[in-house]
Each structure stands twice: as C-alpha cells, then as structure tokens.
Amino acid sequence: MQVGLMNECLFSKSQIREFEEYLFEHEIISNDKLKEKAAKSCEKFILKHFSSKKNVIIFVGKGINGEDGVLLSRLLLNSQNNYKITLFFIDKLSEKSYKNNHADLEVFDTCGQLDLSVFDIIIDCIFGIGLNRCIDKKLTELIIQINQSSLPIISIDMPSGLNADNGCVMGSAVKATHTLTFLGLKFGQFTFQGLEFSGKVSLFDFGLGHLLHKFCKSPSARLLLPKIINELIPYRQQHMYKNMNGHTLVIGGDTGMFGALILAARSALMIGSGLVTVLTRKKHASLVSLHQPELISYTFTKKDFLY
Ligand SMILES: NC(=O)C1=CN([C@@H]2O[C@H](COP(=O)(O)OP(=O)(O)OC[C@H]3O[C@@H](n4cnc5c(N)ncnc54)[C@H](OP(=O)(O)O)[C@@H]3O)[C@@H](O)[C@H]2O)[C@@H](O)CC1
C-alpha cells in the first residue's frame, strides 16, 4: 500500500516498538504472524515491480530485519519465478545458525571477492529500527560497494545505517531506491538525510494502521502532502474581490535582504491573500512595485502606518 490518506503521520521507533508490544500482549497478532506478513508484503512488491530481476542478493543482519530477509528469500524461491537468491550474512554467528536450518539456501562465502555486477537487484536487510550505534569501518566498506552498484536497492523497513528517528546517517548508510516499511512511516525516512537515502517509501500496515493511530494518539509529525495544503487554502468564490480575501502584512527587507521580502510577499499573494502590504526600508519601498505591482508598500519612517 502506498502512503494513504491517514498514513501521512510519522512515528518514532519507540512508538512502533511500543505498538508492537501492545499487539503481541493483546494477542491482536503474534510476533511470527507479523514477520510473515512483512515478508509476504515484500515478496508481493518485488514480484509486482521487479519480476524481471531474477538474480537477487540479500544482505542479512543479525536482528529481526535480517530474519525478514531470510523469510523473504524463502518466499521468492517458492514463487516459481525462477529467482536465484544469494544471502550475504553480515554476522558470522547468524550465518552459522541459518546454514544449519536453511541448508538449501545459497550463502555468499565472505572469503571470496564480492562482485555485485552479476546481480540484478539488492535487498538490504542489515538493520531496521534496531540500529543503535554508528556503522563500523568494515561494514562501511560494504555499504559503499552497495551504494556504488547502480542496481535497484530495496531496503526493508529502514535503509541500513539511517537513524529512524532523525534521519541522520550513522557513519554510513545504504542509499535505497525503495524502502518498504512496516506498520507506520518513520520520522527518519522523511527528514534530514533520510529524504535522500530512503528512495521511494512504501508503507505496509497490514490493516493495523488505524490501531496505530489510536494507540499513539499523537504521531511524531505529519507529512505536508499537497492534498493537505490544498485543504488549508480556502476556496475563493467567483464573486469575491480583493478586500474580501484578507490582508497580509510583510515586514522586512533590511539592507541586502530585499529579495526575501519580495519572495515572502509574492508567496502571500500566491496563496490567495487579497491584499499584501510590505513595510520596509525607505530605499526599498520605491522598488517594490517594480517587482510586484500588486503590492502596497510603506516605509518604516511613515509614522501613521501602524494605527
Ligand atoms: N518485532 C517484530 O515482530 C517485527 C519486526 N520487524 C523487523 O524487525 C526490525 C527490528 O528488529 P530488531 O529489533 O531485531 O533490530 P534490527 O534492526 O534487525 O537489528 C539490530 C541488531 O543489530 C545490532 N546493531 C545495532 N546497530 C548496530 C551497528 N551499528 N553495528 C552492528 N550491529 C548493530 C544490535 O545488536 P547488538 O550488537 O547491539 O547486540 C541489534 O540487535 C524492524 O526494523 C523490522 O524490519 C518486522 O519483521 C515486523 C515484525
């Protein structure tokens, strides 16, 4: 599901974690079922948008984000779309345990030289919202290689290395072309470096989005989508004229800052203010009408202005 009408809300990782706890405690959904749904949504997305990309490499971390990757690999292998899947384990210990349980999955031997050019698509399951420190040097080298690959990069839940709360790159981060995120959009995907690193974000809320909104009461923030802005701007009826549509006063335009004054005043006109008056330095006042004839201008020296 793409970002929907009520899904422009952004959440912190602690809100998502607490919500997950609530879901499990109240037996609304089990932990396993949630993971299964997450992997299934990713499989569907990949089959829909990347069905021709057969040779897939999945980077797997040691947390549940890594588990998402292993579950996804199983689903893709069973999808009868002739996928060739390679798992690359970041952590030796989890590689060992998965090798025992999933002996049939192909695992990249980290002693070999990694050549990403042989693959068609990268799935990033290194870290999700559990990232808790900066990425070390060794992993940074791998992430640089991933980012330089020119392949489509699908990050699961979060681009690995990106802070889910503030959009900071924690040393280094995977630069995703797509991020498939679960339950709620994360603040860090839409702020600071998150905008550059998250690519196109798709949300899968498993039909639990309305509960998340109820549970959190107030989300961390909301995306200012064009439809929200449109709702905020009142409709101007045909018969209305300038005196019926408000009057904006823009004060500013110090020496060297005349442009800012004009831009602010123009913005007021563009969002529908019937009248816009600027109050500025004397040397700027005469220039105002040359830049935007609709503006009314006054100077700071005019004593009776602010009556
Ligand atoms: N709950 C659920 O049922 C569901 C969860 N889901 C999925 O789980 C994800 C959250 O899983 P998670 O909590 O296991 O965190 P995750 O990001 O996988 O792993 C982080 C681990 O790595 C480590 N680590 C951290 N930073 C590090 C660093 N810089 N360098 C090296 N190591 C570092 C740290 O371990 P530490 O080394 O600190 O012991 C930590 O344990 C979530 O994003 C979503 O994808 C979905 O499937 C839906 C159902």
Ligand SMILES: [K+]
């Ligand atoms: K990830």
